[in-house]
Amino acid sequence: NAGVTQTPKFQVLKTGQSMTLQCAQDMNHNSMYWYRQDPGMGLRLIYYSASEGTTDKGEVPNGYNVSRLNKREFSLRLESAAPSQTSVYFCASRAGRETGQPQHFGDGTRLSIL
Amino acid sequence: GNSVTQMEGPVTLSEEAFLTINCTYTATGYPSLFWYVQYPGEGLQLLLKATKADDKGSNKGFEATYRKETTSFHLEKGSVQVSDSAVYFCALSDRAGGGADGLTFGKGTHLIIQP
Numbered sequence: 001n002a003g004v005t006q007t008p009k010f011q012v013l014k015t016g017q018s019m020t021l022q023c024a025q026d027m028n029h030n031s032m033y034w035y036r037q038d039p040g041m042g043l044r045l046i047y048y049s050a051s052e053g054t055t056d057k058g059e060v061p062n063g064y065n066v067s068r069l070n071k072r073e074f075s076l077r078l079e080s081a082a083p084s085q086t087s088v089y090f091c092a093s094r095a096g097r098e099t100g101q102p103q104h105f106g107d108g109t110r111l112s113i114l
Numbered sequence: 115g116n117s118v119t120q121m122e123g124p125v126t127l128s129e130e131a132f133l134t135i136n137c138t139y140t141a142t143g144y145p146s147l148f149w150y151v152q153y154p155g156e157g158l159q160l161l162l163k164a165t166k167a168d169d170k171g172s173n174k175g176f177e178a179t180y181r182k183e184t185t186s187f188h189l190e191k192g193s194v195q196v197s198d199s200a201v202y203f204c205a206l207s208d209r210a211g212g213g214a215d216g217l218t219f220g221k222g223t224h225l226i227i228q229p
Binding site (some may be wrong): 042 | 169209
């Protein structure tokens with residue numbers, strides 16, 4: 001089925017380790033997003049890419065970097081993981097930037113930092 | 115800035131009961147409004163949306179009306195089922211003022227339906 005695919009689904013890291021979360025969409029969408037979900041906090045925007053070749057910070061970008069590899073793929077990197085980055089990470093995409101267009105979400109990556 | 119406030123749960127109802135989940139918002143411009151649902155272990159799925167005042171979004175028996183005068187977008191369903199048990203998120207999209215191009219979410223309402 002068409003949609004947003006995230007890998008891995010689960011990951012455990014030690015403090016200071018690095019890793020990259022992968023996201024790919026096959027809906028030919030222009031815009032892609034990374035959110036984190038923490039208990040009692042809803043989802044908060046980390047970074048987004050309005051189109052291929054552009055990236056911008058969201059509400060909580062510190063400690064993360066992103067790469068829009070091509071139109072399909074948008075990765076999130078933790079250079080030196082910290083326990084505060086333990087969270088569920090969601091990637092999303094949407095066709096364009098019009099506010100009425102909904103975002104489509106992946107199933108998430110559950111990340112634990114020990 | 116933008117913000118969304120929704121009732122926090124858990125909200126526990128009996129099957130066939132009437133459901134209301136309140137959602138109010140503040141926004142710089144004229145936002146579009148959404149309800150998303152999250153089932154355990156899954157991502158968020160769009161439930162319904164509205165893009166202008168007095169629009170009513172509806173899907174799977176759920177409804178919500180965009181009320182600009184009260185800045186609200188309350189979710190309702192006339193008769194809930196056990197399968198409606200999930201977490202529900204109210205969200206807005208508003209790019210006025212040059213803000214970040216993403217959704218602003220409420221904290222989510224955990225709904226539990228008992229048989």
